[in-house]
Amino acid sequence: MTTTVATPETDATKGPKGKRTPPQLTERARHENNLGRRLVAPAVVVMLVVTAFPILRALWLSFYSYSLTAPEEREFIGISNYVTALTDQLFWRDIGITVLYMVVTVAFELVIGFAFALVMHRVIFARGLIRTSILIPYGIITVVSGFAWQFAFTYQNGFVNGWLPFIDADFNWFGDTVPAVIAIMVSEIWKTTPFMSLLLLAGLAQVSEDMVEAAKVDGATWWQRMWKVVIPNMRAAIMVAVLFRALDAYRIFDNIFVMTAGAQGTESISFLTYRQSIEQFQLGMGSALAVLLFLSVLLVAFLIVKLFRVDLAQARGE
Amino acid sequence: MKQKIGLAVGVVLVLVWCLLPVAWILSLSFKSQSAVSNGSDPGFLPLDSFTGLDNYRAVWEDDQFRRAIINSIGISLIATLLSVMIATLAAYAIARLEFRGKKMVLTTALAIAMFPVVSLVSPLFDLWRTIGLYDTWPGLILPYMSFTLPLAIWTLSAFFREIPWEMEQAAQVDGATSWQAFRKVIVPLAAPGVFTAAILTFFFAWNDFVFGITLTSTENARPIPAALSFFVGPDPFQRPAGLLAAAAVIATIPIVVIVLLFQRKIVAGLTSGAVKG
Numbered sequence: 001m002t003t004t005v006a007t008p009e010t011d012a013t014k015g016p017k018g019k020r021t022p023p024q025l026t027e028r029a030r031h032e033n034n035l036g037r038r039l040v041a042p043a044v045v046v047m048l049v050v051t052a053f054p055i056l057r058a059l060w061l062s063f064y065s066y067s068l069t070a071p072e073e074r075e076f077i078g079i080s081n082y083v084t085a086l087t088d089q090l091f092w093r094d095i096g097i098t099v100l101y102m103v104v105t106v107a108f109e110l111v112i113g114f115a116f117a118l119v120m121h122r123v124i125f126a127r128g129l130i131r132t133s134i135l136i137p138y139g140i141i142t143v144v145s146g147f148a149w150q151f152a153f154t155y156q157n158g159f160v161n162g163w164l165p166f167i168d169a170d171f172n173w174f175g176d177t178v179p180a181v182i183a184i185m186v187s188e189i190w191k192t193t194p195f196m197s198l199l200l201l202a203g204l205a206q207v208s209e210d211m212v213e214a215a216k217v218d219g220a221t222w223w224q225r226m227w228k229v230v231i232p233n234m235r236a237a238i239m240v241a242v243l244f245r246a247l248d249a250y251r252i253f254d255n256i257f258v259m260t261a262g263a264q265g266t267e268s269i270s271f272l273t274y275r276q277s278i279e280q281f282q283l284g285m286g287s288a289l290a291v292l293l294f295l296s297v298l299l300v301a302f303l304i305v306k307l308f309r310v311d312l313a314q315a316r317g318e
Numbered sequence: 319m320k321q322k323i324g325l326a327v328g329v330v331l332v333l334v335w336c337l338l339p340v341a342w343i344l345s346l347s348f349k350s351q352s353a354v355s356n357g358s359d360p361g362f363l364p365l366d367s368f369t370g371l372d373n374y375r376a377v378w379e380d381d382q383f384r385r386a387i388i389n390s391i392g393i394s395l396i397a398t399l400l401s402v403m404i405a406t407l408a409a410y411a412i413a414r415l416e417f418r419g420k421k422m423v424l425t426t427a428l429a430i431a432m433f434p435v436v437s438l439v440s441p442l443f444d445l446w447r448t449i450g451l452y453d454t455w456p457g458l459i460l461p462y463m464s465f466t467l468p469l470a471i472w473t474l475s476a477f478f479r480e481i482p483w484e485m486e487q488a489a490q491v492d493g494a495t496s497w498q499a500f501r502k503v504i505v506p507l508a509a510p511g512v513f514t515a516a517i518l519t520f521f522f523a524w525n526d527f528v529f530g531i532t533l534t535s536t537e538n539a540r541p542i543p544a545a546l547s548f549f550v551g552p553d554p555f556q557r558p559a560g561l562l563a564a565a566a567v568i569a570t571i572p573i574v575v576i577v578l579l580f581q582r583k584i585v586a587g588l589t590s591g592a593v594k595g
Contacts, residue, residue, distance in 0.1 A: 033417040035417075036411040036420070039410060039415070040408040040417075040423045042404045042408070043404045043407070043408035043467050043471060044408075046404060046460070047468070049464070054445060055437065058440060115328070119325065119331075123325060128581065130329060131581045135585070136340060136577060139521050139525075139574075139576070140570055141566075141573075143527055143546050144570055145339065147546070148340070148563075151342070151563070157346075157353075159342065159362065190339060194336065250434075251435060253527070254543075257547060258547055273436050273439065274436050274439055278440070278532050283440050291437070297432060301432055
């Protein structure tokens, strides 16, 4: 989504107000401080009520053996749930599959999205048509995308087997892990590439045309202009798009639910958490998994920011 | 010339990519159930299995699905309205006022945008059952608000920074308080941005699936995506592809209408925060 943590500028347009930094708050500054806090208070409360409070409750519940089928037998069992989860092969397998979904889908989205962004950046005709078309996958319900692709991939009535010459007409995409994972990834990539391409388009628009022209005059080929001029200059935009899409992809759930219901080893860590708490009513275990999921998202975010040196402030084009 | 052809090919590829699955589900929605299950008419055009609007009629007569449409529209609209109202206040403060804790608000919003939704499922499920919000409209509206607020706040504060603030100061010089300046001068100027934030918020609520399946159990509050995934049809062993496709098309119509009307605003909203912050 959007991306900034930087504070807004205290620039000249603010006039005398922006320059006010005496140690003692003036009457007016105090009034402004209070008004500011009152205005953000409802947003902060609503955001925290449904996130911070439940995740703390999950932390608490995760130390209990608590099943909805036998609620009165709830008892404190310390870190047993965590030990069970972390020593279970299924947990690590699901983490592995989730990371695979994330890496592959984001890589494809980045390449295809960049190509789309280039087309949209250069094109001068049919702009409205392209914009409308690209917003349809973005806006469509993920569940609908999952169904559309599931019906496309089934061998009884889909078109995919017929179109791919190296695939047998009766090949069952949902009969084995690898093809089922591919089908899920296709739906995920289809739905989210437009979002990626719009973010990249915004980044492309910030690359100075003069610089690209200068490189062209100096005899740089198209590839050289892309790799040496355009991409380095929109690095910040690319990194932010990758960060946001990766964290989104790590939470993959809807497509798996619709297309395979987690069968054939396509289950992600989100799906495992859902299955434990809602389908099997194991709220204790489900809460432990929820906490682990939360921590793993933090870890993924941290790793991406560190590895790719994402600078959120720089992404503002400063 | 070579470049022009390349560009035209590119445009065609983008269009095919975006519209192919949509065309596919549209074509399925006009095919008869028997033709779909035995694969006798696999092409994109429903030739000998064309059933006209039969699938649509059947879906429309399904009580659960009709309820789901009402739920989705009601819940999404209310969540959008409340979320945008609250976000407007917060974004104004962030864009314009100096106050302690501003960084904390922005960090909270960023953290929530990255929050793994599924990790809330078990505690919320438990909590909502205890306090009676399970399977109700407010039970879905609240989480939708929390998760759309970050997006709305960012989009709006990006828009608010573009507003000519001299006008606010002029009003203040004329004796208006900060609050009056906000209400009388800024709100009309900010309306387009607010509208864009509302569209993005609505898309999120309309699309949500995780909360939809976990926090509802009946047609009392079950929204469209959840209803689609539970849609069984007459034969429990065979997914009713034709009916599902028709239902999916109906669920996509509002999105297409909004996109057709407001594409420019949506693109501006999606990219504004990312580039300018």
